[in-house]
Amino acid sequence: MDRLDQLRGGLVVSCQPVGGGAMDRPEIVAAMAAAAVAGGAAGVRIEGIANLRAVRARVAVPIIGLVKRDLPDSAVRITPWLDDVRALADAGADIIAYDATDRPRPETTAALVAAIRAAGALAMADCATLADGERARDEGAAILGTTLSGYTEATAGRGEGVDTGLIRAFRKLGGFVMAEGRVNTPELAADAMAAGADAVTVGTALTRLEHVTGWFARAVAGARR
Numbered sequence: 649m650d651r652l653d654q655l656r657g658g659l660v661v662s663c664q665p666v667g668g669g670a671m672d673r674p675e676i677v678a679a680m681a682a683a684a685v686a687g688g689a690a691g692v693r694i695e696g697i698a699n700l701r702a703v704r705a706r707v708a709v710p711i712i713g714l715v716k717r718d719l720p721d722s723a724v725r726i727t728p729w730l731d732d733v734r735a736l737a738d739a740g741a742d743i744i745a746y747d748a749t750d751r752p753r754p755e756t757t758a759a760l761v762a763a764i765r766a767a768g769a770l771a772m773a774d775c776a777t778l779a780d781g782e783r784a785r786d787e788g789a790a791i792l793g794t795t796l797s798g799y800t801e802a803t804a805g806r807g808e809g810v811d812t813g814l815i816r817a818f819r820k821l822g823g824f825v826m827a828e829g830r831v832n833t834p835e836l837a838a839d840a841m842a843a844g845a846d847a848v849t850v851g852t853a854l855t856r857l858e859h860v861t862g863w864f865a866r867a868v869a870g871a872r873r
């Protein structure tokens with residue numbers, strides 16, 4: 649079974665702890681990934697080379713790898729450099745996610761996809777718009793994700809839940825569609841599948857304990873008699 653078939657119809661758990669938080673250690677990220685697999689995850693999404701190595705040693709499911717960087721002169725954060733691609737492939741990523749928006753950036757999206765494929769991995773395009781998805785498909789990306797919808801200047805304020813409109817539009821384009829971003833409940837995950845996603849990635853609601861705790865803490869405080 650190829651890597652896309654392994655993910656099709658399944659849940660991917662993004663194990664990205666709050667940066668600098670109490671859970672931000674490779675051994676804890678690896679434990680999160682193992683727990684996710686035990687709970688039924690078909691794949692995991694992992695940021696950073698040290699985390700990826702620790703997770704690769706622990707789980708056999710497909711790993712979507714990425715590196716996040718804060719660049720001084722570009723808003724692009726997800727896997728901006730060709731060196732990042734090579735390091736992720738060396739560390740065992742099966743799939744490499746990159747920012748597929750058309751914002752100013754140090755490397756072109758075409759060069760990133762070519763490098764990912766040359767390294768023997770599949771490219772996952774983290775998109776904000778339908779135009780991003782069209783370009784990514786033409787450049788050879790295997791997975792179109794809604795990851796960045798709501799997180800660029802052009803798409804800011806797209807609302808609360810996952811972008812089902814973009815899922816539907818990607819479904820019409822063809823290829824493998826990953827619903828990602830603000831899938832914070834099982835109901836939203838089911839909605840994303842009903843809209844045409846091949847798989848759904850959930851991060852914060854499963855692996856950012858500080859955020860989820862905040863949701864409950866605020867609800868409890870707000871309901872105080």
Ligand SMILES: CC(=O)N[C@H](C=O)[C@@H](O)[C@H](O)[C@H](O)COP(=O)(O)O
Pocket residue numbers: 662664714795796799828829830831832849850851852853
């Ligand atoms: C916009 C951006 O940088 N998204 C990142 C991509 O890797 C992560 O911070 C998200 O946690 C991930 O996409 C999963 O989404 P959510 O945490 O909403 O389930």
